[in-house]
Amino acid sequence: MTPEPFLLTASALFATGLYGALSQQSIVMLMMGLELMIAGVVLAAAAFHHLVNPEASEGQVLVLVTVTAMAVEMAVGFAVVTALFRARDVDTSDQAADLRG
């Protein structure tokens, strides 16, 4: 197997997620974009591990760390959405632009 199918899929998932994260107004949809980006990273890390140096198990550890980041992002993200909605009745990113530079 060559790394190209895996890395091209990972690139496409990352780019699709980036489009979602940049273009969606709803915070829940924005988080879906972030999840897709992390899925791309998971796939690229797994492909590198298996196709470049399968004896080094640090590659698997990196995938595990990325999967954990995915879970934490989702849980804390939804908690932030809940807190924001309770405080202000807001669920879109345009209405929560207080920190805009």
Place this chain on the structure above:
Amino acid sequence: MQTVLAWGFGVLAVVCALLVFRLDSMARVTFALLASFLFVAFEVLLLGLNYLGVVLVLMTVMEMVIMAVFMVMYMMNPAGLVPMAMYHNRAGAMAVSVGTFCLLAAGTLLVDWPERVGRPVSDPTAELGAELMSSQMPTMMTLGMVLFAAILATVTLSMPRGRYDRFGGSPRGRPTDPVPGGLGPTTVSPGERR
């Protein structure tokens, strides 16, 4: 055969990912995302990383079921009965993401990938377990602390009231506490908090 499967799962994962931002119904969006993640997990399984692939499948199935509940809670159009358009700066976002894909794909296709070093171990799961319990122990402990901190942060952020809300404005004296423990009618409802 494996290369064909890799391309097939890859194309399906990307198609499902694109559907996430094209469909109107929130339920369909959630399950399109789930399908995309499942195809990514199948690719990881194809790479021989059985444990990580199965973890991905289990985690994403649970995650997307929870996400479906949140979708119905927060989105204005969960059933998808009318077309939905909640975008800002679509052209800019499209330009940035197409540019990112071209950059990454150019790197993938043009870079001379190194020859494979070593052979796949017979049992990657045992290898990962041994690694996590020996030289990667600090990583494992950090992950544990991060997950614990995430639990605390999630509970704190999603609580409707803080511990001292039942004292009213000033935390001096005794709280008005008809039921000990602060569960009485002084509980602040979300609407009054603003």
